[in-house]
Amino acid sequence: MIAIERSLDTPRWQRIALPVVSLVIAAIIAGIVLVLSGHNPISTYQQIYAASFTSPGALTSTFVYATPLLFTGLAVAIAFRMRVWNIGGEGQLYAGAVAASGVGLALGSWPQPLLIVMMMLGGVAAGALWALIPGLLRAYLRTNEILTSLMLNYVAGFGMYFLIYDSDSFWRDLTTATARVFPTGKTLLPAATWPGFVFGSFTLPFGFVAGVVLALFLLALFRLTRFGFEMRVMGDSPSAANYAGMRTRRTIVAVMALSGALAGFGGASQIGDFGHVLDPRGLEQAQYGYTGIVVAALALYNPLAVVIVAILIGALTNAGFALEGPSFPAGLVGTMEGIILFSVLGGEFLGRYRIRIGRTPQRAPIVGDDSGSLTVDS
Amino acid sequence: MNIRDVDPGAASAPAATAGPSPAVAAVGVTKRFAGGVVANDRVSFEARRGEVHALLGENGAGKTTLCNILTGLYRPDEGEIQIGGKPVRLHSPREAQVAGIFMVHQHLSLVESLTVAENVVLGWSRHRGFGFAARQVEAEIAEIASRFHMDVDPRAKIWQLSLGERQRVDILKALYRGASILILDEPTTVLTPAETEQLFSSVRELVAGGGTVVFISHKLPEVLAIAQRVTILRKGHSITTVDVAATDARQLARLMVGHEMSFEVTPRATEAASEAAAPPAVLELDHVTAHGNFGTEAVKDVVLTVHAGEIVGIAGVAGNGQRELAEVVAGLRPFSHGSIRYAGERVAPGDPRAVIDRRVAYIPEDRMGTGVSPDLSVSENLLLKSYRRGAPHTGPILLMRQANAQAVQLMERFDIRAPGPQTLVRQLSGGNVQKVVLARELSSQPGVVVAASPTRGLDVGATEYVHRVLVDAAARGAGVLLISEDLDEIIELADRIAVLYEGRVVGVVEASHATYEQLGLMMAGAGTAAGTAAGAAT
Secondary structure: OEEEEEOOOOOOOHHHHHHHHHHHHHHHHHHHHHHHOOOOHHHHHHHHHHHHHHOOOHHHHHHHHHHHHHHHHHHHHHHHHOOOOOOOHHHHHHHHHHHHHHHHHHOOOOOHHHHHHHHHHHHHHHHHHHHHHHHHHHHHHOOOHHHHHHHHHHHHHHHHHHHHHOOOOOOEOOOOHHHHHOOOEOOOOHHHOOOOEEEOOEEEOHHHHHHHHHHHHHHHHHHHEHHHHHHHHHHHOHHHHHHOOOOHHHHHHHHHHHHHHHHHHHHHHHHHHHHOOOOHHHHHHHOHHHHHHHHHHHOOOOHHHHHHHHHHHHHHHHHHHHHOEOOEOOOHHHHHHHHHHHHHHHHHHHOOEEEEEOOOOOOOOOOOOOOOOOEOOO | OOHHHOOHHHHHOHHHHOOOOEEEEEEEEEEEOOOOOEEEEEEEEEEEOOOEEEEEEOOOOOHHHHHHHHOOOOOOOEEEEEEOOEEEOOOOHHHHHHOOEEEEOOOOOOOOOOEHHHHHHOOOOOOOOOOOOHHHHHHHHHHHHHHOOOOOOOOOEHHHOOHHHHHHHHHHHHHHEOOOEEEEEOHHHHOOHHHHHHHHHHHHHHHHOOOEEEEEEOOHHHHHHHOOEEEEEEOOEEEEEEEHHHOOHHHHHHHHHOOOOOOOOOOOOOHHHHHOOOOOEEEEEEEEEEEOOOOOEEEEEEEEEEEOOOEEEEEOOOOOOHHHHHHHHHOOOOEEEEEEEEOOEEOOOOOHHHHHHOOEEEEOOOHHHHHOOOOOEHHHHHOOOOOOOOOOEEOOEEOHHHHHHHHHHHHHHOOOOOOOOOOEHHHOOHHHHHHHHHHHHHOOOOOEEEEEOOOOOOOHHHHHHHHHHHHHHHHOOOEEEEEOOOHHHHHHHOOEEEEEEOOEEEEEEEHHHOOHHHHHHHHOOOOOOOOOOHHHHO
16 A cells, blocks of 8 residues: 655655655656657657757757756746746846847947847846846736736737838848848847857757856845845745835846846857847747756746756757657657656655555554444444 | 453553552653753653543643654653553554554644535545445544533534644544543633533543543643642653642642742832822823724724833734734734824834834744744854844844854853754744844843743743743833733733723723733623723823
8 A cells, every 4th residue: 555644854864865866756757758659768768868969969959958958947937936926037038138138239330349238238137127027026016926927928029020021110021032022030240149159069059158157146146135035034934025025026027137138048048159140930939938847846936946957948848859750759848847747746746745655554443332432333 | 341351461561559440650750852962751640540640741741742642743762661561662653543542732733614524534444435425424523422421512523623622523533533542732811711621521531431631731720620630741751640638739849840939929019100200101002993803803993001111911712903002002903093102102003113123022923833933053043133233143144153152142141041042943942932032132122022822832931930020021121911811910010000801991990900800801701991000091
């Protein structure tokens, strides 16, 4: 018999063992799926590992996918930790991409370092402003930020499409006849390209390094500063925060803006590091904003763990695209991501319980008597 | 069903010396928690069939942990639990319930939108399939309810019921499910005196029928009134078990705290107020009106002044605007009319930070939900109000190492018992949580102290401590507004007593002239302060 029981005291070793065991279980379940779909799980895992890390160019590609997830993951982690449910990372990333590409196009003649800084600032500001809308509504009118931030994703998406497909906007390339028929965005000048860190054949994107620095900054902000202290109190007990005289509404707005700024930075990095052109369709299909929620959840909202999880999910995504073909089913990577999420969150849940395997406990004798039997006879 | 269930093998239990059969026993139970807290250290006790057995102890003595072990929520590190004299291993509350042990918690677990009957069978229906035979269950519940003198309508929805009635539903739930051993965790905290009497009559009926009730309390009069035997817990140890018939309140109190207590209620001498020239007013409420949570006026036209060095008590039956009044003074609840001055300065309504900056300390009624941030450490909770200015910092960085050092000093000064400054407040007992609040609020030399039910749920020792700290604050020149439902406490501490009835101050009397009768009448809305000290209101 297997029994699941609630446990009130969680040993410390569980915090490390749980995610590891969960990942192993995920690999086993995914292995069963592979066997059932006629694949050899061992060789498939080897293929995935190679496509993620060891084959030529694989590691670079992995970081291409990991970088935006790092930003959107941080954006979600910082907000959710404070119980501000910003689901709008997707739209805030779009806003950042629109602004950064606009800045990159407009200031193309500026010196490169200044231009790059301006692109970053543009992306950060646009993401923050886009997040301020649900933030202010939540803080001052008590609207549900889950709904407002989610809906604003669609608004941002349509806005982005409008700029390229439905208008002769500043972002749209109108120079050639082909571009007039098949709308695309203007490509940025080489000066607007963010320099990566090259180690032989491996290029570490500038944005990823910036993201790691930001993760460390967020951790320090959270643990060391007065603002971080306010955030922790509010995330733990809103009424205690109010009692302590904290300006809770302002902090909600600030956290929302910070979260949006991080996602907006991710959008800027999409333009500066990788795309160099505003590509609505590509950004929308990538769904970095929503995947960021998965990344943050798997990282249990810890900024440093977000870095690691972003690399892992980035690797998996990269392998999925690299291996997709007749012998490797397209949906497999998505399935595996789902299985991993399920088992890690399931493990986290079960960690609050203890599992006992053994025989059914003996029924202890129940003492009672006729006159005052407390049981209702059955 | 007869005593047939008692296993002859049970005679091996240590309880076999006593004639009556043992119902439930803990033998040498030890429970340690992470961080070095030993909540139970070789605790033993045994409750017999047909007896009310009280577990008496201060907050933090280990009562709650012991009950969590008895109900299968925790497993003991050492020792064992016996039911009917036989050792059992309980792995979950469900198993404990199958064995007949049910606990009625202070915080009841009922579904508000369901009826009494639905709550009783929830998750326990003996009927197969979906739905249940409502009529039959209702009839069964009504039958149990009448047998145990519990006046409850099985068809009422929980949200319609008072706290006392809800507690009865929780007890009914246990009885319906076959409880033979009922653990009541400080059941009278939420009850009115009349409801307490009713509960006691149900409990007596229950044990008369062979049931066992484990009654957890730190209120001596209740224990003396209802229990046959008492086991005293102190600092995780079971000190002794005594027959109620052979003891008295004084002895129990001594066993509980480990030293003799003074029980005399001595009104605080008010010579200071009369001899000196009138000290300055530190808190002035001028015709203050404020709304409650449901939009009704909870505080009506209150005029009240607290002077430096003075303790003003607010007496009243619960729910007459005390909570709202405290929140208004602390800036947590906006007021719609009137004005409040702190040391002569006016503050905009509903601005807690401005009030804090006027050196107003507030000890809130809901200490765990409002007074502390439970998932933060003791040292961080001590910074809760000073982190903006007073706490050690450079620029925006808080210097936690220095803050921890300061916290250690405060822990010593305010006798906060925790393994260290980094212990999470969530892990502390109620009394120690209140000491954290007191240490934070009173260590900053406040000009005004607002204390809302500061001793509710605390044991004798902690209560005495809180009283001393409040008197000290007044002696150092603070004006103290003490809001309490405990009339003894108010008479003992206050210089003047204002009585709240339906949100209004119906009278202010000098404590030295106050009588229980007069205050009681005023609290019931039947009397005024006329003739005694009406003029003292200013």
